[in-house]
Amino acid sequence: MARAQTLSRNQQIVLDIIEKAKGPLKAYSILFNVQKKGINAPQQIYRALDKLIGMGKIHKIESKNAFVACRSSDCEISKATAFSICESCEMVDEISDTKLSKYLSGFNHKKGMKFKRFNLEFFGICKKCKKD
Amino acid sequence: MARAQTLSRNQQIVLDIIEKAKGPLKAYSILFNVQKKGINAPQQIYRALDKLIGMGKIHKIESKNAFVACRSSDCEISKATAFSICESCEMVDEISDTKLSKYLSGFNHKKGMKFKRFNLEFFGICKKCKKD
């Protein structure tokens, strides 16, 4: 049975870094940032990332191979994730929209597949970048 | 100005393979399949893939780092893509649903970002795999 509440040492270290970050972090950039804490190998990062994803503490931005902290309590263990991604500054924002989430969760593919999970990524230019 | 209609030699070779495939193909598996045709290097594959994506002939399945042929004329140069992905057999189906597409195209993030493009990936177990 999964524990899901207490984090191991490495998991906590990795989560801390991701939560402090302003934007999505890549696995190797996390690695470089924690080498002073005694974590030396990619495996250690990827293992922590996997567990954190499993717990719903972080999400992977698939189009960027990068990781962000979960800012929403709505995405129950990451069954329904949506993000807005700025193509200019690389900013990622988690979208927490009940209507959207319900709409998509209720969407079932005609060919008879019942979905367990979805991930949605929107791309555009964010407000801040538009000004420049 | 982009030509967009005629494909170069390598682009055609790569597209043919992807179109013939039953499922998503990875870049290096494409490479191995075309070495008899004189394509030897990953660069050549990735370049063709990039162009084909730009033309809307193929899509990248981000969660799998794999590529599928576009089966829908609705996703205008890949501005609005949706897929259903079987977590058991790895099958990928492009979802062509006008309502869904309109709903998502009209969705604008509250924080003032106007979206240019989205990609949606649904995960589950397909009909065929459920039977087994």
Place this chain on the structure above:
DNA sequence: TCAAATATGTTATATTATAACAAACGTTAT
């Protein structure tokens, strides 16, 4: 407390993707 599960450390390697440069090919305008 002992067994099982989970987490760690480590080395090596697999997989995915891009950089950089030189040469060939195809348009198109003159």
Place this chain on the structure above:
DNA sequence: ATAACGTTTGTTATAATATAACATATTTGA
């Protein structure tokens, strides 16, 4: 036709992302 331009190709090298495999340690729970 040919010069100029953009696009495509071929090629070598390397960067970036991710997993395999194995030994050990730590935590948890019956």
